[in-house]
Amino acid sequence: MKALGVYIHIPFCVQKCRYCDFLSAPSTEEARAEYLEALKREMINEASAYEEYEVKTVFFGGGTPSILEAEQIRECMEVLQSHYRLAADAEISMEMNPGTASLEKLQVMRASGINRLSIGLQSTVDEELRMLGRIHTYADFEKTYYAAREAGFTNINVDLMSAIPGQSVEGWRKTLQRVVDLEPEHISAYSLIIEEGTPLYENIESYPAIPSEEEDRIMYQDTKSLLKEHGYERYEISNYAKSGYECKHNVVYWTRENYAGFGLGASSMVENVRWKNTDDMKIYLGQQELKEEVHELSKSECMEEFMYLGLRMMGGVSCREFLNTFGVSMDEIYGDVLRHWKNMGVLWQDEDNVALTDAGIDVSNQIFADFLLDE
Numbered sequence: 335m336k337a338l339g340v341y342i343h344i345p346f347c348v349q350k351c352r353y354c355d356f357l358s359a360p361s362t363e364e365a366r367a368e369y370l371e372a373l374k375r376e377m378i379n380e381a382s383a384y385e386e387y388e389v390k391t392v393f394f395g396g397g398t399p400s401i402l403e404a405e406q407i408r409e410c411m412e413v414l415q416s417h418y419r420l421a422a423d424a425e426i427s428m429e430m431n432p433g434t435a436s437l438e439k440l441q442v443m444r445a446s447g448i449n450r451l452s453i454g455l456q457s458t459v460d461e462e463l464r465m466l467g468r469i470h471t472y473a474d475f476e477k478t479y480y481a482a483r484e485a486g487f488t489n490i491n492v493d494l495m496s497a498i499p500g501q502s503v504e505g506w507r508k509t510l511q512r513v514v515d516l517e518p519e520h521i522s523a524y525s526l527i528i529e530e531g532t533p534l535y536e537n538i539e540s541y542p543a544i545p546s547e548e549e550d551r552i553m554y555q556d557t558k559s560l561l562k563e564h565g566y567e568r569y570e571i572s573n574y575a576k577s578g579y580e581c582k583h584n585v586v587y588w589t590r591e592n593y594a595g596f597g598l599g600a601s602s603m604v605e606n607v608r609w610k611n612t613d614d615m616k617i618y619l620g621q622q623e624l625k626e627e628v629h630e631l632s633k634s635e636c637m638e639e640f641m642y643l644g645l646r647m648m649g650g651v652s653c654r655e656f657l658n659t660f661g662v663s664m665d666e667i668y669g670d671v672l673r674h675w676k677n678m679g680v681l682w683q684d685e686d687n688v689a690l691t692d693a694g695i696d697v698s699n700q701i702f703a704d705f706l707l708d709e
């Protein structure tokens with residue numbers, strides 16, 4: 335059977351964080367219930383398209399999926415289990431925010447098959463959390479984290495964010511240290527990007543200064559060294575894991591395996607066709623003509639994606655796999671580009687793999703752009 339990843343989008347949050355430009359918003363209980371009915375309908379209606387697939391990973395993202403009632407989460411899982419072929423060892427993740435799930439809810443989540451949590455902490459400094467408009471304190475996070483362990487979760491990711499306005503190198507070290515002391519299996523560490531249109535962007539002058547380039551560089555180096563020291567392997571530009579705990583669902587994206595997205599605005603890629611669900615809630619609830627931007631990727635586009643998505647992973651991309659997939663060698667298509675960047679010291683290559691060097695990660699966007707082909 336062919337492998338499939340499933341993404342389920344829950345576009346609700348308790349309140350909007352000041353830096354957030356994701357498809358999410360506060361909502362009423364009724365709105366959530368109505369959405370859940372549409373979501374389950376979509377998953378049931380689409381199931382026949384995936385009869386030949388085995389679901390290897392599921393990711394409930396958002397938004398804040400843990401805002402749902404325990405019963406709603408259980409019902410979603412039941413639809414998946416009864417209409418899709420779920421692998422016995424499937425990785426089933428749910429994003430959550432501190433303070434949105436009691437021990438009882440976590441126990442229901444675990445019992446319904448969810449086996450991985452991704453907790454949005456961002457910072458252990460309460461002042462920074464307040465500034466970002468997060469709904470929780472560090473103490474709330476600790477409570478949620480310990481409750482998750484008590485409920486039986488043995489695979490937990492913690493999301494962290496550097497380059498927050500007013501953040502010091504010391505503050506970032508403290509955040510890292512406190513989190514590694516808790517020994518989560520996985521840590522995602524991103525730099526804050528201040529997106530146009532967000533309250534943070536619009537009022538940036540009223541916030542403390544963002545860390546300087548020099549401070550940013552020190553934070554980046556600290557992240558790498560401290561996490562390495564504590565047994566976290568960096569396996570992707572922003573992701574670190576204890577051995578065997580890499581996020582399988584994210585690897586689906588980077589290795590271009592098939593994935594189906596359900597819910598408002600969810601993206602899919604199946605057999606080299608990409609599409610996106612509508613992000614208009616009214617249309618979504620009507621469950622008619624959901625798919626937009628349907629695009630069959632050309633061979634060139636598939637090769638481009640193979641390179642720039644695969645190179646996000648520290649293991650890089652395999653020349654043998656490129657040849658098997660496209661019937662042409664990587665060297666024939668990208669020989670000049672590879673030689674150029676290898677000479678610059680930002681790519682390395684062994685017999686089969688091509689990957690970014692440490693220096694390459696700093697200029698990865700420039701490198702990735704070079705893998706675009708003229709049609």
Ligand code: SF4
Nearest residue numbers: 347350351354358397
């Ligand atoms: S919790 Fe996440 S999705 Fe929700 S508003 Fe904050 S950043 Fe956005």
